[in-house]
Amino acid sequence: MANIQLRNVTKSYGSVTVIKGIDLEIRRGEFMVFVGPSGCGKSTLLRLISGLESISTGDLYFDGERVNNVIPSKRGIAMVFQSYALYPHMNVYENMAFGMKLGGAGKGELDQRVRQSAKLLQIDHLLDRLPKQLSGGQRQRVAIGRAITRDPRVFLFDEPLSNLDAALRVATRLEIAKLHHDMRDVTMIYVTHDQVEAMTLADRICVLRDGRVEQVGTPTELYERPDNIFVAGFIGSPKMNFLEGEFAAAQGCSTLGVRSEHIDIVPQGAGMWTGTVVHAEDLGSDNYLFVDIGAKEPIIVRQPGKVTIPEGATISLQPRPGMLYRFDDTGRPVQAPLAAE
Amino acid sequence: MIEFAGSLLLNLAYFAAFLAVTSLVVFPFYYAVLSSADRGEDRTGAGLFWNIMFWLVVVLICLIAIFPFYYAILTSLETGTAIFRVNYLPESFDLRNYESVLGGRSFVRSVLNSVFIAATTVIFALFLAVTASYALARVRFRGRGLLLMTILAVSMFPQIAVLSGLFELINWLGIYNTPWALILSYTIFTLPFTVWVLTTFMRDLPVEIEEAAIVDGATPWVIISKVFLPLLWPALVTTGLLAFIGAWNEFLFALTFTVDETKRTVPVAIALLSGASEQEIPWGPIMAASVIVTVPLIVLVLVFQRKIVAGLTAGGVKG
Amino acid sequence: MTTTVTTAPGARASGKEVSLQQQRARAAFWFLAPMLVMLVIVAAWPLFRSIMFSFTDATSDTIFNGQSEWVGFENYLTWRVRDNGEVRWRGVLADPDWWNAVWNTVRFSLISVSLETILGLLVALVLNAEFKGRGFVRAAILIPWAIPTIVSAKMWGWMLNDQFGIINNALMALNIIDTPIAWTARPDTAMIAVLIVDVWKTTPFMALLMLAGLQMIPRDMYEAARIDGIHPVKVFFRLTLPLLKPALMVAVIFRVLDALRIFDLIYVLTPRSEGTVTMSVISYLNLQQFGDYGEGSAQSTLLFLIIAVFVLLYIWLGRVDLSGERSK
Structure with a gap:
């Protein structure tokens, strides 16, 4: 329900600056994911938006209203924490009702809302249990339920899935995606270090590094048109192959990037590069080949299905046309068209 | 030289x-x-x-x-x-020693005095310490470390160093030779101790629970009363018990600020228990009195063994 | 209840919102204020007044009516030149009884704390070992700690009694001594008696503190050492002791500070014995028994200064993290 604007926001602890001037607009009803390596400031940024940390300089607007000095509970936010942060001494019902009760909601309204959101998350049979009697996945649902009950304008998630095991993580991810569909006008901000979560959930992704925004865009934009070498390397799995030296120079750039799925194995001698397979990983649906073509590190080639190429074999590789990413020595994409094409 | x-x-x-x-x-x-x-x-x-x-x-x-x-x-x-x-x-x-100790009115009176004084002191100290330790453990402010050190220093005070000043204060307040004199003076060690131990316990509570409460709209007072206190009650029991033992065992202030036999606390009563003549020390009754005041303590300590060890070490060692 | 604080109308009317940090800082102030006021009343003010008394000639007659005179440092040190040119020093610092008390206090603190550390560590190691009946041992050592000091003084006073005491009886039965010793009365054994009782009563406390330190050392470290075949004594000196040092330091500081101010045990076990009078005791006798508030306060102030200097030195030299702030 809210449109959030950050204008040149910074955050310092003493002499250490963690957030170094961020301008960002998060649209109403959007699912925005902050992603980046650990220590990039993504959690701090979320906490600045929530109000749990104070902004050092710059302005934060919710629907055009400056909220720098508004306490968290008056911002109309709800937050889901990494460790769930359920009140251990309250049962599920009380956990979900606590915020509304403090807000002075009437008993009838409160009861109705709690039961409604419990039903939505299918935890209505757990209402009188204590958190310690719940499984990890159930706790996470209660934490989400508690947030929904508050009927927030902005929904904040701080790495909510990182304490769950792999299977549960996928299931809960789906749940959150569904939630976003159901609550179309609630703005959601989600922090994660996992780019798969980011790609699958986000309307738009904000890639952060070292307290600065590297790129903001839809998952497809980030994947297809990374603004710089960092984003190119961070988004996508397996990581984009980067080639330097003569490989890059041949294409008129200082670093050449190519995704593993954009490389084809071609008949001997027909490819741009030739190398020996040093290692193969069979993931069932895909095959990752690690090929030493004389670059610093072997490049990864992704082949669908069962391709049986023995380790030590020499193969010829050809990147797909138009799928080469060229970066100059500052890490920016090279704009000039490639002479060869 | x-x-x-x-x-x-x-x-x-x-x-x-x-x-x-x-x-x-x-x-x-x-x-x-x-x-x-x-x-x-x-x-x-x-x-x-x-x-x-x-x-x-x-x-x-x-x-x-x-x-x-x-x-x-x-x-x-x-x-x-x-x-x-x-x-x-x-x-x-x-059992004649026990009869003579419990038969004399003053000893029973001393036990009651001790119970009243120690309990009141502890409740008062805990009341002040809970809010103070929240501020010390959970709110970042300048000079917090210094304040903590000062509080620790007060609990390390030689009690004799405040004796004459405290005597004057108690006299001025007109509470000399009453339980209130001891309740007031015992605060000098129970309060820093409870603040100190509760601060270490409070520090160990998860941050995210407090933040969840903040997002839910809880003020600091609500966080303490509705969220932290229910989680801290075992720590409160431990701290209270330790402070109670400290107040129960105190001797110097009790010796100085009471004169009447009916106002004495147990340690003073035992120390000053005398026989028919100056020379004759009534060892039997003294031992009976000692056993009477010690057995409840030992039972308490053994029942709360694990918690007490946790409380003692919270006050002392921090890895 | 007090949730209204967040939306205090005053804050909105002035157009200024209260940020979370301001709200918390304000709450912290009000949370700390009662405790600080209380500490000023019961600690800072009496301390200040006691120090003031030490510069006056206050006695038990004049202390409450304000008729005492300011005498400067006369209670501490003063001199008068006699007619024959001889300088006569007076005051606490020139008083051999005071220096005897200082000596007793230092002696008592050094010996008791070192014994308690050595024995406490032994007990802690026992409790850290795995054997049947460990719970019983732990319960047993809590008993001396739980017994009030006065009661233990009386109990041991009885056991150390010269004529009927069980200690003399046992020592004579074992042919270690041939005549009963008046432990608490003789100046040369009074200190031994005090030390025995103090070590008995306080070693458990030391042991518990050190046990907590020992239990923080990861078990796999010992297992790794055992697999490597390192001798347990070597493990103790190379591994356990260095890792235990922080806990050990804190425990020792707490105990030294406690030992320096000892009063009740000595006052009850060996009253008026030259050999055991400590700084606290001599100050108390001046204050209460002799009503000399000037001199008594001077002595208590000196004790306070000694302890204060000791604490500052320790924090400064050892950089001991007493407050636990840094380890957070």
């Missing part, structure tokens, strides 16, 4: 020699304990010897710890000439 330096050196030498001898005497016991895990089922002569040493250490510790109290009980059950015959095992079961 030279003479002084000489005697200082000499005494230092004595002290070094004393330490050396002590270490030498203790070392075999240390060795027996340290190597106990490695020895396992060592059936050789040496293994057997060190095993025996290990159990000797264990038995000695228990014996030394328990014996004086056991002997006090033994003595308290003897009267007349039996008391002056040394015996190691119980020989008589005579």
